[in-house]
Amino acid sequence: MGGWVLEVAKMALYLSFPVGMFHYFNQPEYFENWVTKTRRELYPPENVSHREEIQDCIRKLELKRERELLKILEENENKASITK
Structure with a gap:
């Protein structure tokens, strides 16, 4: 009986981790700040x-x-x- 609970918990973890990472890294303000900063470091204004x-x-x-x-x-x- 306890085996299926463990499987459900593992499956919830397997699904929640990528969804959580997608949600965190797909925030427009985070992405915009990070991309702008990185672009200015790699390609400074001419x-x-x-x-x-x-x-x-x-x-x-x-x-x-x-x-x-x-x-x-x-x-x-x-x-x-x-x-x-």
Whole structure:
């Protein structure tokens, strides 16, 4: 007779835990505060000066790469003209 009571209690615990967690974590104010805080930590607001520094760095790297490619092309062109 006592076995079914234990089974009912276990089943109530098994069902109430996920429902309770869903209810707790699905509160809009908790979720909104947590998400806003986490988003600001992971993705801070963009700073204009940082963006400009990044763009400058990208431009410098592209120019450097173009110069290296031009240098290689000129060397290959010189070698080709010498062998002809």
